[in-house]
Amino acid sequence: MSDDSPRLNYRAAGVDLDAADRAKRAIKSLVASTHDRHTLSGMGSFGGMYAVPGGLEAPVLVSSADGVGTKLKVAFLSGRHDTVGADLVNHCVNDILVQGARPLFFMDYLATGDMDAGVVARVVTGVARACRDNGCALLGGETAQMPDFYAPGEYDLAGFIVGIAERGALLDGSRTRAGDALVALASSGLHTNGYTLARRVVFDVLGLDAESPFPDSEETVADTLLAVHRSYLGSLSPELERGTVRALAHVTGGGIPGNLPRSLGPGLGARVDTGSWNPPGVFGVLARAGGVSRPEMYRVFNMGVGMLVVVAPAEADGLVSRLRARGEEAWVAGEVVAGSGVEMG
Amino acid sequence: MSDDSPRLNYRAAGVDLDAADRAKRAIKSLVASTHDRHTLSGMGSFGGMYAVPGGLEAPVLVSSADGVGTKLKVAFLSGRHDTVGADLVNHCVNDILVQGARPLFFMDYLATGDMDAGVVARVVTGVARACRDNGCALLGGETAQMPDFYAPGEYDLAGFIVGIAERGALLDGSRTRAGDALVALASSGLHTNGYTLARRVVFDVLGLDAESPFPDSEETVADTLLAVHRSYLGSLSPELERGTVRALAHVTGGGIPGNLPRSLGPGLGARVDTGSWNPPGVFGVLARAGGVSRPEMYRVFNMGVGMLVVVAPAEADGLVSRLRARGEEAWVAGEVVAGSGVEMG
Numbered sequence: 001m002s003d004d005s006p007r008l009n010y011r012a013a014g015v016d017l018d019a020a021d022r023a024k025r026a027i028k029s030l031v032a033s034t035h036d037r038h039t040l041s042g043m044g045s046f047g048g049m050y051a052v053p054g055g056l057e058a059p060v061l062v063s064s065a066d067g068v069g070t071k072l073k074v075a076f077l078s079g080r081h082d083t084v085g086a087d088l089v090n091h092c093v094n095d096i097l098v099q100g101a102r103p104l105f106f107m108d109y110l111a112t113g114d115m116d117a118g119v120v121a122r123v124v125t126g127v128a129r130a131c132r133d134n135g136c137a138l139l140g141g142e143t144a145q146m147p148d149f150y151a152p153g154e155y156d157l158a159g160f161i162v163g164i165a166e167r168g169a170l171l172d173g174s175r176t177r178a179g180d181a182l183v184a185l186a187s188s189g190l191h192t193n194g195y196t197l198a199r200r201v202v203f204d205v206l207g208l209d210a211e212s213p214f215p216d217s218e219e220t221v222a223d224t225l226l227a228v229h230r231s232y233l234g235s236l237s238p239e240l241e242r243g244t245v246r247a248l249a250h251v252t253g254g255g256i257p258g259n260l261p262r263s264l265g266p267g268l269g270a271r272v273d274t275g276s277w278n279p280p281g282v283f284g285v286l287a288r289a290g291g292v293s294r295p296e297m298y299r300v301f302n303m304g305v306g307m308l309v310v311v312a313p314a315e316a317d318g319l320v321s322r323l324r325a326r327g328e329e330a331w332v333a334g335e336v337v338a339g340s341g342v343e344m345g
Numbered sequence: 346m347s348d349d350s351p352r353l354n355y356r357a358a359g360v361d362l363d364a365a366d367r368a369k370r371a372i373k374s375l376v377a378s379t380h381d382r383h384t385l386s387g388m389g390s391f392g393g394m395y396a397v398p399g400g401l402e403a404p405v406l407v408s409s410a411d412g413v414g415t416k417l418k419v420a421f422l423s424g425r426h427d428t429v430g431a432d433l434v435n436h437c438v439n440d441i442l443v444q445g446a447r448p449l450f451f452m453d454y455l456a457t458g459d460m461d462a463g464v465v466a467r468v469v470t471g472v473a474r475a476c477r478d479n480g481c482a483l484l485g486g487e488t489a490q491m492p493d494f495y496a497p498g499e500y501d502l503a504g505f506i507v508g509i510a511e512r513g514a515l516l517d518g519s520r521t522r523a524g525d526a527l528v529a530l531a532s533s534g535l536h537t538n539g540y541t542l543a544r545r546v547v548f549d550v551l552g553l554d555a556e557s558p559f560p561d562s563e564e565t566v567a568d569t570l571l572a573v574h575r576s577y578l579g580s581l582s583p584e585l586e587r588g589t590v591r592a593l594a595h596v597t598g599g600g601i602p603g604n605l606p607r608s609l610g611p612g613l614g615a616r617v618d619t620g621s622w623n624p625p626g627v628f629g630v631l632a633r634a635g636g637v638s639r640p641e642m643y644r645v646f647n648m649g650v651g652m653l654v655v656v657a658p659a660e661a662d663g664l665v666s667r668l669r670a671r672g673e674e675a676w677v678a679g680e681v682v683a684g685s686g687v688e689m690g
């Protein structure tokens with residue numbers, strides 16, 4: 001071979017298998033910390049193995065896939081990588097909770113341009129903590145090195161959850177009736193939606209950076225924008241067991257008007273009384289500084305409502321009391337009506 | 346509001362919810378084409394619902410997450426988007442097959458900078474086709490618009506699979522013995538590994554483009570590099586039912602030395618006779634043009650072997666005959682030995 005011939009290897013091409021091994025070692029105990037008696041595999045097997053829990057007559061698996069979206073950019077700007085994993089897990093937990101399922105296991109997909117074992121470990125720390133908090137095994141995942149895809153220091157993070165429910169207890173829209181009450185549960189901030197618009201306003205229009213004070217707030221921009229997407233599993237599990245919940249709607253991309261109809265049966269719409277709560281200050285700052293119209297705000301952001309619970313009207317007050325006793329901010333925010341669509345009154 | 350105030354909305358910020366709706370409509374029938382009697386939800390529910398099939402004494406869920414990796418760059422260069430989805434599904438199917446599981450359902454995660462409903466539909470066409478071919482429902486997924494993350498026309502694609510196996514039939518490394526035979530099944534090309542190195546050699550060192558003839562071949566570069574990662578489910582399911590398979594190893598990132606040990610029990614290694622087959626021409630071209638060492642080639646690429654089957658020595662010839670009768674290229678490629686690691690002889 002002549003002297004000017006290339007001598008390529010995987011590392012020179014941009015893929016560092018040794019860094020991948022370091023990352024795997026760093027997350028091994030985090031993954032193990034989430035395992036339970038149903039988990040039949042450790043890290044390193046091709047497929048994660050999880051025994052189907054017994055005791056259900058007609059078990060149904062309920063599954064959802066999601067990403068963190070451009071909230072990740074705030075993590076990059078602030079160098080805080082240990083919360084976005086919890087955003088992802090909690091988002092997925094809520095998505096299957098609204099069908100009446102409790103989580104069994106979770107898998108993550110983390111793609112980077114350059115593999116930094118420390119960043120990978122911090123991301124997985126957040127994933128594992130939220131898995132433990134939700135009683136969910138982190139059964140496996142994929143950490144991909146993709147040079148030329150992601151800018152240095154950046155990554156994408158997606159996840160996938162599998163839960164289980166008794167077939168007869170599924171929430172599938174068939175239980176809702178015109179006249180049912182809508183009980184709202186407060187969100188903890190923007191959750192994981194609307195970040196492309198929020199970042200334009202905060203970083204471009206207002207010219208703030210991650211550690212600037214957020215306007216009209218005692219928190220920094222990073223604190224405000226990285227507030228962790230809440231899981232409603234703990235507060236709502238007892239209500240699912242009572243059997244009084246007729247439907248749940250997780251308020252994600254599309255806001256209340258985009259998500260509530262997904263949970264109602266055919267021929268039903270809803271009237272939401274937006275005067276029943278004051279959206280947290282962050283939404284007012286975004287609306288004013290960005291000149292964002294009111295309908296657009298409600299279409300893009302959760303506006304302070306993370307979850308809507310549909311119950312028979314006679315159940316609403318009792319539900320609100322029990323939720324408040326569990327520490328939730330909860331209130332009656334509207335009703336189900338005959339028709340279609342959501343009227344934001 | 347003064348005239349120079351911004352008037353922002355989600356679309357101006359880079360997220361087009363209408364394009365997202367168009368993409369959803371485009372893939373709706375593709376998704377439905379994969380559903381079966383266990384699928385209890387259509388598109389649009391928060392979580393996909395799948396009834397656990399009956400008839401198993403101790404059902405175990407087997408799950409895996411994976412991405413397509415930088416093979417996607419070849420799809421971008423050639424404008425062919427309808428095969429990478431099949432790469433992803435087949436990769437995941439093989440990953441749970443090696444634990445003895447058959448697939449139930451699949452979920453995809455597709456992240457783009459700018460949402461092109463036509464490209465999304467072509468990607469999902471490949472996902473759905475492979476799901477049908479593997480008897481697997483496409484139960485849901487997430488299509489994320491992430492401006493500032495992905496270059497125009499680019500996307501990342503990841504997937505998650507859930508399969509099922511009888512607990513007593515799991516392949517977990519406990520059945521392998523020193524002296525067992527290794528039967529190799531041919532790959533269909535690079536499958537989904539080593540593309541960062543392969544692209545450097547083909548596009549940078551050799552200066553080819555997607556439609557150039559591949560060296561020493563009648564195919565184009567795109568044909569060669571986009572050859573679809575095979576599923577071994579059809580050929581190996583009958584063998585799993587016979588109960589003679591002691592272990593399977595899917596040859597992915599890390600090659601034979603990186604993957605075979607994952608399937609063998611403790612205290613066992615393997616000797617692979619690399620003289621038992623001729624790696625397809627594509628690997629020779631990559632090695633020569635890139636000046637890639639022989640050990641590095643076997644560590645990065647599958648070198649022509651997509652799956653290894655471990656059976657008792659007396660079973661090897663019969664297995665090879667049955668696999669060939671099913672159209673597979675199959676041969677005895679080595680043996681399990683006491684010790685550890687893989688000797689590539």
